[in-house]
Amino acid sequence: MIGREFIAIAIQLRTTETEAAQRTRIGRAYYAAFLEGRQFAQARLGLPADRTSATHHSVADALASIDAQFQVDLGLLRKLRNAADYDLELSPKSLGMQADQASILAGSIIARLDRLDAQFNAQPGSFNDPNVSLRLLSRDEDALQIDALDAYFPNDQRERDAVSLVLLSYPQLADIILNAIAIIGEMFPNPNITLDTQAYDDWDPPLRLMYQHPGWNDDSIETFHLLLERLRREGAVSDDLIQIYPSWSATSD
Amino acid sequence: MVAVAQFIPNDPEIEASVLAVLREHPELRVFIQSAVQKANEIFPEPRVALDAMWYEDIDPPMRLLLYVSESLIAFDRHYHSYARWLAYEAGYPQELISVMPLWSGSPKPNSA
Numbered sequence: 001m002i003g004r005e006f007i008a009i010a011i012q013l014r015t016t017e018t019e020a021a022q023r024t025r026i027g028r029a030y031y032a033a034f035l036e037g038r039q040f041a042q043a044r045l046g047l048p049a050d051r052t053s054a055t056h057h058s059v060a061d062a063l064a065s066i067d068a069q070f071q072v073d074l075g076l077l078r079k080l081r082n083a084a085d086y087d088l089e090l091s092p093k094s095l096g097m098q099a100d101q102a103s104i105l106a107g108s109i110i111a112r113l114d115r116l117d118a119q120f121n122a123q124p125g126s127f128n129d130p131n132v133s134l135r136l137l138s139r140d141e142d143a144l145q146i147d148a149l150d151a152y153f154p155n156d157q158r159e160r161d162a163v164s165l166v167l168l169s170y171p172q173l174a175d176i177i178l179n180a181i182a183i184i185g186e187m188f189p190n191p192n193i194t195l196d197t198q199a200y201d202d203w204d205p206p207l208r209l210m211y212q213h214p215g216w217n218d219d220s221i222e223t224f225h226l227l228l229e230r231l232r233r234e235g236a237v238s239d240d241l242i243q244i245y246p247s248w249s250a251t252s253d
Numbered sequence: 254m255v256a257v258a259q260f261i262p263n264d265p266e267i268e269a270s271v272l273a274v275l276r277e278h279p280e281l282r283v284f285i286q287s288a289v290q291k292a293n294e295i296f297p298e299p300r301v302a303l304d305a306m307w308y309e310d311i312d313p314p315m316r317l318l319l320y321v322s323e324s325l326i327a328f329d330r331h332y333h334s335y336a337r338w339l340a341y342e343a344g345y346p347q348e349l350i351s352v353m354p355l356w357s358g359s360p361k362p363n364s365a
Contacts, residue, residue, distance in 0.1 A: 069339075071347070093358075108333070
């Protein structure tokens with residue numbers, strides 16, 4: 001497995017309202033970022049393999065050679081994890097909020113490492129160029145894409161936070177959703193689109209895009225299948241992260 | 254400049270621990286003042302506290318906790334601005350103090 005798979009657990013356990021689950025979320029988020037960071041540091045920065053606890057620091061130090069913020073971020077994540085593992089006086093509510101924070105911080109570290117990795121594949125060594133690395137390491141682009149989805153967020157604050165958690169933990173998802181919305185708009189005039197985190201089974205993806213449009217007819221199901229086909233063809237869907245869910249309101253005619 | 258003393262909790266044990274660290278590392282006061290000032294510029298009304306909690310031998314002896322209540326998306330954006338400042342401009346002495354911006358939930362709809 002790879003480290004980032006722990007992010008899914010950190011999100012999935014959000015609705016498990018036991019204190020132990022919230023503490024576990026924080027630990028998994030830390031290890032998602034740490035293991036991805038270790039993989040990157042060993043593969044791209046020549047960090048020697050090391051199975052001692054010192055590797056937690058050597059990974060952060062190695063990543064800091066590209067961007068000092070990695071050290072700040074990993075340091076904070078590690079402290080959140082230690083508090084979650086050792087401080088039994090922390091309240092469940094605080095733990096839940098810190099788990100959300102840990103998940104989005106881990107997601108942002110992994111997204112930045114992915115961009116650096118892609119850049120390394122395209123132009124080895126180019127991330128030593130400060131102009132290149134500054135762009136790759138910025139969170140601004142992720143933030144702009146998530147802003148573009150604001151109109152589709154649910155109204156309820158708790159659910160807004162839940163949707164935000166998923167989008168911030170998987171920054172690549174916003175781009176996928178924006179593409180999907182554009183395609184849905186082409187196939188269904190004036191669809192009413194909303195994002196939520198409604199799931200019915202453990203294996204359901206963490207986010208749901210529901211599009212509603214009036215007018216059920218014999219072609220509706222077929223059109224939906226055509227839509228899914230097109231979304232897959234154009235890479236505008238990620239089955240692990242989002243389900244596209246049609247909803248037809250009462251027939252308009 | 255803000256007075257560091259106002260961030261020390263009333264608990265006598267915590268107060269004694271924090272003051273002991275500050276006595277040993279008087280230079281921390283200036284860093285804490287600047288970290289709080291920057292936090293006030295970036296985050297909306299952060300609640301600030303100092304403590305001397307640590308979990309591993311390698312942890313720094315003091316923590317500066319910044320509790321922030323705003324939407325998760327806004328917090329993420331502000332956190333990254335603050336973390337960049339910590340990483341590049343603040344002279345962050347990570348061996349002496351952990352600065353911990355902490356998300357404290359979204360404000361309730363009827364609050365400012």
